[in-house]
Amino acid sequence: MNGPRADGEALxxxxxxxxxxxxxxxxxxxxxxxxxxxxxxxxSSGSGKSTMLRCINLLEPVDAGRITVRGExxxxxxxxxxRIRRHIGIVFQAFNLFPHMTxxxxxxxxxxxxxxxxxxxxxARALELLERFGLADKREEYPxxxxxxxxxxxxxxxxxxxxxxIMLLDEVTSALDPELVAEVLNVIRELAAGGMxxxxxxxxxxxxxxxxxxxxxxxxxxxxxxxxxxRIFSAPREERTRRFLQSIIEAGRM
Amino acid sequence: xxxxxxxxxxxxxLPPGEPDPGRGPxxxxxxxxxxxxxxxxxxxxxFVVAAxxxxxxxxxxxxPAVKEAFFNGEEFRSSFPDIAAKFIRNVEYFVVAxxxxxxxxxxxxxxxxxxxxxxxPIRALSILYTDLFRGIPTILVVYLLGFGVPSLSLTxxxxxxxxxxxxxxILSYSAYVAEVYRAGxxxxxxxQAAAARSLGLSRWKTFRFVVIPQAVRRxxxxxxxxxxxxxxxxxxxxxxxxVPEAFKEAQIIQNADFNFTPLLAAALLFLLVTIPMTxxxxxxxxxxxxxRQVATAL
Numbered sequence: 126m127n128g129p130r131a132d133g134e135a136l137x138x139x140x141x142x143x144x145x146x147x148x149x150x151x152x153x154x155x156x157x158x159x160x161x162x163x164x165x166x167x168x169s170s171g172s173g174k175s176t177m178l179r180c181i182n183l184l185e186p187v188d189a190g191r192i193t194v195r196g197e198x199x200x201x202x203x204x205x206x207x208r209i210r211r212h213i214g215i216v217f218q219a220f221n222l223f224p225h226m227t228x229x230x231x232x233x234x235x236x237x238x239x240x241x242x243x244x245x246x247x248x249a250r251a252l253e254l255l256e257r258f259g260l261a262d263k264r265e266e267y268p269x270x271x272x273x274x275x276x277x278x279x280x281x282x283x284x285x286x287x288x289x290x291i292m293l294l295d296e297v298t299s300a301l302d303p304e305l306v307a308e309v310l311n312v313i314r315e316l317a318a319g320g321m322x323x324x325x326x327x328x329x330x331x332x333x334x335x336x337x338x339x340x341x342x343x344x345x346x347x348x349x350x351x352x353x354x355x356r357i358f359s360a361p362r363e364e365r366t367r368r369f370l371q372s373i374i375e376a377g378r379m
Numbered sequence: 380x381x382x383x384x385x386x387x388x389x390x391x392x393l394p395p396g397e398p399d400p401g402r403g404p405x406x407x408x409x410x411x412x413x414x415x416x417x418x419x420x421x422x423x424x425x426f427v428v429a430a431x432x433x434x435x436x437x438x439x440x441x442x443p444a445v446k447e448a449f450f451n452g453e454e455f456r457s458s459f460p461d462i463a464a465k466f467i468r469n470v471e472y473f474v475v476a477x478x479x480x481x482x483x484x485x486x487x488x489x490x491x492x493x494x495x496x497x498x499x500p501i502r503a504l505s506i507l508y509t510d511l512f513r514g515i516p517t518i519l520v521v522y523l524l525g526f527g528v529p530s531l532s533l534t535x536x537x538x539x540x541x542x543x544x545x546x547x548x549i550l551s552y553s554a555y556v557a558e559v560y561r562a563g564x565x566x567x568x569x570x571q572a573a574a575a576r577s578l579g580l581s582r583w584k585t586f587r588f589v590v591i592p593q594a595v596r597r598x599x600x601x602x603x604x605x606x607x608x609x610x611x612x613x614x615x616x617x618x619x620x621x622v623p624e625a626f627k628e629a630q631i632i633q634n635a636d637f638n639f640t641p642l643l644a645a646a647l648l649f650l651l652v653t654i655p656m657t658x659x660x661x662x663x664x665x666x667x668x669x670x671r672q673v674a675t676a677l
Contacts, residue, residue, distance in 0.1 A: 182577050211579035221574035225592050234588060235578035287578060 133160045134195070135291055135322045136181065141190035143176055150176045152346035154190070158291070158324060163317050165333035165354070166326040168343035169369060174326035175218075177343070178293040181324065182215045195290065211239055214284030215293040218300050220276045222268040222283070228255070229264040232283045240287070247286070254282045258312055274305030278312055285316075292316065294325040330373055334358050342366045447638075454640040458632045462641060466625035466648045472541075472613040476548045477606060484553040488560035489586060505557070512554035518615050520547040525619025544616040552609050559601045563594030600667065603660045607653045614649075625649070 136158040143151040151173050158164055166174045179185040181192060183199060183206045192200045199209045223231050232251035236242040242250075255261045258278050268276050277297055284292060294313065298306045310332050317323065317336050327333050333340055334354045341351040342363070350363045361367045436442060490498075491505040512520070524547040529538040537543070567590050575585040617627035629645035632638075 184573055184577060207576075207579045207581050210577055213577075215577045217570065217574065219570060221570045223571065223574070223589055223593075225596065235575075235580055238584050238588060239579040239581075283578070 134158070134193075135160045135162070136195075136324070137191075137193040138177075138181070139191045139193075141177070141180060141192065142188045143173075143180055143185060144188055150346055151180070151187075154346075154348060156341065156348065156351075158322060160322055161320045162322055162338045163336055164324045165337035165340045166324065166343055167328075167330065167333060167340060167369070172343040173346045174343055175295050178215060178295050178324060178326055181291075181293055182213050183209060184215075207239065211235075211287055212290045213293060214287060214289035214291070215295065216277070216280050216284050216297050218296040220268070220273070220280045220300070222276055222280055224268050227265050227267055228260065228271070228279050231268070231279060232286050235283070236286050251282070251286055254285055255279075258282055258315075272305060273301045274308045277301065277309045281309075281312055281316075290322060292321055292323045294323060294327070296326050296328060298327070298329060328373075330358065330370070342369065344369070449639045449643060451638055451640045454636060454638045455644055458629070458636075458641040459644045461632065462625050462628050462644050463648060465623050465628040466645075468622070468624040469610070469613040469616075469626075469649075470652070472545050472548070472616055472624070473606075473610045476545050476552065476609060476613075479549045480552045480556050480609070481602075483549065484556035485560055485591070487553060487557035488564060489591070491557070491561055492564050492586075509554040509557050512551050513558070515551070517548070517551040517612055518618065520551045521615045521619060523547070524550075525616075540620045541616065541622060544619050548609065548612060548615070552605060552612075555608075556602065556605050559598050559605065560594065562601075563596075563598035564590060566597055567593045597667075600660050600664045603656060603663065607656045607660070610652055610656070611649060614645075 134157055136156075138154050138156040141151050141154040142149070154173070154177055156164070166177065168174055176185060180187050187200055190200070191198055194209065194212065198204075223234070226234065229248065229251055232255065233244070233247040236247040236250060237244060252261060252264065255264055258281070260275065260278055260282065263271060263275060263279070268279065271279065277300075281292075281294075281297070297313075298309050301309065306329070310329065313323070313325070313332075314336060325333070325337070337354045339351060340354045340357040341348045342357065342361070342365075343349065344363075344365050350357065350361060350366045357366065358370065361370060487505050487508060490501045491509075493501055521544050524543040525540045528536065528543045529540050532538065571589055571593065572585050575589040576582070580588070613624065614626040617624055617630070620627070623631060625645045625648055629641040632641040
């Protein structure tokens, strides 16, 4: 399904290995993501979803394998990591907003300091994004005055302000109260509708089924099974995938 | 969307900048109702104990001599203005030293926080420095620099003992303050730096915009504690410098008048500055604690 693509390939992972000490977390991950494609990574905690996303963003150096973004190998030695990261947005489970800065400053910091944008230009871009996601009235607030859902939407806006080619979302709703999940998922749906290329680690199976072009089931550091959501969720081929989905259903989360 | 207003309206019941309006008055009204008797007992018992001590001391056989030597009212009145005028120098030493300490110590802390094998020499240098200057008594550094450097008569190097005594204070205190900064830097969660780096900010800009501002905010109270210590230790300059500051001036008058009261006057001057600073620290610490409690309650 994911043969070599010369054109329109946003991201490619080849035989990615990553260990923390003696624990091998990723045991050879291969994945190709096309432009505008939305990939959902599912699997139990510790299966390697987060590590995989952090490796793509170069927050964790890979031990072996290659990662290519639009044909450029980003895992090569001597690559300017700051330049690469400007094209890859990541949103974390715990928001990680800067608590000492207002919402607008959180959003304008990187465009100004990493892209060298003028203050006026960065503000204009930030306000446009905040407006689009219903946060314009919160622009002068500090993060701890916002609800979790609002904070996570600000974190998404902060990543979007860099105009990334790819967005990586790492269980962005896992730290939220249930009633706040929908507002964040709606933002992501809007991004998908706008054609954003995304790799999303999630426990929200209903959401994954709706939004994903392709679902990858990770198990013990490998992509055990991948395919269109209809097939993965209704007719999984692997025993472990079946068991994982069964446990999700039993937990009432699907 | 439609959820724009946010899901937790109770967050907004506390207007920003007004921490916990209900709590303060609550405690006070509780005091008024139940605690008035307790306060009365505390005040009365304090006075009784103080009066008993005063009585016992003033009845001791040597009291008149001690009183004459240490608590001479006239001596106090005549020496206090002179000493207070010289105390300006202590405040000057303090202000000048503190500015350099805050900058130099931050540099040391940042040097020590650099990770990766490339920066090992810089890290090692910073560690060596803080180990060295935290290990040597400040007064020894003041002596060594204040007497030592001017006697070398190096060309192009200031030969003023005052200059080198203040430099000694800067070198010594920077080691302590660097450790305070470092504790602050280490208390900023790594996820903050990860978020900044993930946005493409360089290591240096991550430090400058994200890590250091949060670190410094957290260590303001312990920094002020070191300020108090430095203000006191400006008296050490007296050991190598001829130009008198408050302590030296008090000693001069003491030697001339054969009376210790001027030393008490100098002590009082130091207290006038250090006690308000200490209270400020207490206030800042309790404010920080309150904010943390509000933050975790949210």
